[in-house]
Amino acid sequence: MAETQTWTRRGSNPKLEQEVIDIPPTPTGEGKYVVCGNTSLRYLPVSFNQAIGATTPFFTAIFAFIITCKRESSVVYMALVPVVFGIVIASNSEPLFHLFGFLVCLGSTAARALKSVVQGLLLTSEAEKLHSMNLLMYMAPIAALLLLPVTLFVEGNVLAITIEKARENTFIIFLLLGNMTMAYLVNLTNFLVTKHTSALTLQVLGNAKAAVAAVISVLIFKNPVTVMGMTGFVITIIGVILYSEAKKRFKAPH
Numbered sequence: 001m002a003e004t005q006t007w008t009r010r011g012s013n014p015k016l017e018q019e020v021i022d023i024p025p026t027p028t029g030e031g032k033y034v035v036c037g038n039t040s041l042r043y044l045p046v047s048f049n050q051a052i053g054a055t056t057p058f059f060t061a062i063f064a065f066i067i068t069c070k071r072e073s074s075v076v077y078m079a080l081v082p083v084v085f086g087i088v089i090a091s092n093s094e095p096l097f098h099l100f101g102f103l104v105c106l107g108s109t110a111a112r113a114l115k116s117v118v119q120g121l122l123l124t125s126e127a128e129k130l131h132s133m134n135l136l137m138y139m140a141p142i143a144a145l146l147l148l149p150v151t152l153f154v155e156g157n158v159l160a161i162t163i164e165k166a167r168e169n170t171f172i173i174f175l176l177l178g179n180m181t182m183a184y185l186v187n188l189t190n191f192l193v194t195k196h197t198s199a200l201t202l203q204v205l206g207n208a209k210a211a212v213a214a215v216i217s218v219l220i221f222k223n224p225v226t227v228m229g230m231t232g233f234v235i236t237i238i239g240v241i242l243y244s245e246a247k248k249r250f251k252a253p254h
Helices: 016-022 023-040 046-053 056-068 075-079 082-091 099-124 134-157 159-168 172-197 199-221 225-251
Strands: none
Touching: 016 225, 023 099, 023 199, 046 099, 046 199, 056 075, 056 082, 056 159, 056 199, 056 225, 075 082, 075 225, 082 225, 099 134, 099 172, 099 199, 134 159, 134 172, 172 199, 199 225
16 A cells, blocks of 8 residues: 655644654664664674674564563564574673673664664554654654764764865765765665564564674674584574564464
8 A cells, every 4th residue: 555645844744743752762762772782893793793683573572562562472472582592602602702792782782672663653553654754854863963962972073083084085985975875775674664564573684684794794804703602693593583484374462
């Protein structure tokens, strides 16, 4: 069914005041997810960071139940157990394990799950049914306002440094533009997938990306990986496959 609401700004919208109230939790979750995720990369290798991110479906299922009272079948919940169990094994055997980095990354994962559930409500609920472009239009400025103070506090004169580096090598400008374009496309496609499927399905699909990123990280950065660590990653991936199959075959209770 075609979406009836256009993404362009309208002169008068009776739902605007309610949207202004409902939308902030989404960019707030996005801000926490970005800050905590980037901070964790200072202490953890990319492969382990992505493995922790694979537990996002578990947090998404919890938040979906708390916020929307949406329940999945017991088989679906059981399929999430190996996803978490695999990360526990990988954590205990990770050569570069760092407790603070692990906790920050876990917080980032929870924030991403909360963001997915809230954006799912905004995109699909009968009261809201925002268009994906409208949600992105409202969310981006709020996220920028939340992240700007953190950036200035943590990185100080980051603007001056960026300008100086751009003068030395103009290629960094194209890198920044490419990064911004990809961030826009990632958010837009995330919203579209959430609107036409669910927040939980979005995060399970994201685990496919996480598995690929973990392998590429090991190949490029040569991160040390133990047999137990690889076993944990494999268990997590198996859990994702089991979840996908359980989601297809077993219906949620009414």
